[in-house]
């Protein structure tokens with residue numbers, strides 16, 4: 485009897501600055517529903533590579549065809565080259581027949597006239613490309629993606645699909661950490677906000693305005709600064725292009741920034757997954 489793989493499985497990986505996110509793509513995306521296997525593991529921790537390998541094992545065992553030895557391909561979008569090397573080495577040592585493909589900026593079908601395309605973060609290009617694709621089906625207009633991760637990036641793509649560049653600033657968590665580390669009087673309040681952020685419970689309330697104690701003043705400060713940067717960027721693009729823009733909001737801190745925005749937006753927590761999926765399957 486043939487031992488050949490009967491199914492193939494594609495796993496999308498977003499290797500960010502703080503977290504790694506993995507998803508089964510294509511048809512297999514459904515197989516993991518209800519198993520909460522979308523691993524979100526801090527890269528700083530020693531065990532993160534083991535966690536991903538465990539997740540890959542669990543995912544394969546959850547395939548509907550019990551005897552399958554699927555051919556597994558990892559499609560990796562990474563902003564950290566050194567860690568990508570370690571990641572691929574680990575995959576090869578655990579699962580020698582797994583294949584991987586590391587995406588580069590040349591894989592993203594978005595034009596740009598920027599001088600150094602290869603230096604633009606793959607996350608910026610991928611999310612901009614998929615948001616622009618989505619916009620084409622709706623109202624035409626420039627696309628802006630605000631990705632609130634470790635860094636907050638805000639990027640502009642023209643109506644014809646040209647990546648125009650953007651803005652990069654410290655993300656919410658980084659702003660909080662720098663306050664906590666450099667201003668002793670604020671470190672306890674910052675610690676408490678960070679703990680709330682990391683709790684699996686979604687935020688229940690938006691801090692009231694203005695902040696009436698240290699914690700809420702810090703929260704109002706960092707959220708309004710992120711939201712104001714995004715609103716200002718939107719305003720500038722609208723001014724320069726004389727049309728309404730479509731703003732997409734993604735990244736771990738997007739839901740907390742959203743209530744402070746004046747601009748209309750669409751919140752898409754998994755824009756990176758959608759982008760990798762679309763790149764591979766469409």
Ligand SMILES: Nc1ncnc2c1ncn2[C@@H]1O[C@H](COP(=O)(O)OP(=O)(O)OP(=O)(O)O)[C@@H](O)[C@H]1O
Pocket residue numbers: 499500501502503504524526563607632633634635655656657658681682734735736737
């Ligand atoms: N379990 C968690 N671990 C770390 N950050 C979390 C967690 N849950 C929510 N967050 C929030 O998500 C933010 C990180 O967002 P995201 O996961 O998009 O970033 P990232 O992948 O590290 O960054 P980037 O993609 O910019 O490199 C943190 O600032 C934090 O506030």
Ligand SMILES: CC(C)(CO)[C@@H](O)C(=O)NCCC(=O)O
Pocket residue numbers: 501563603604605606607608633635637652
């Ligand atoms: C800006 C970040 C860190 C955001 O994740 C990433 O896109 C990156 O490492 N970019 C490289 C520099 C650039 O995009 O111009």
Ligand SMILES: [K+]
Pocket residue numbers: 500607631633634735
């Ligand atoms: K990101």
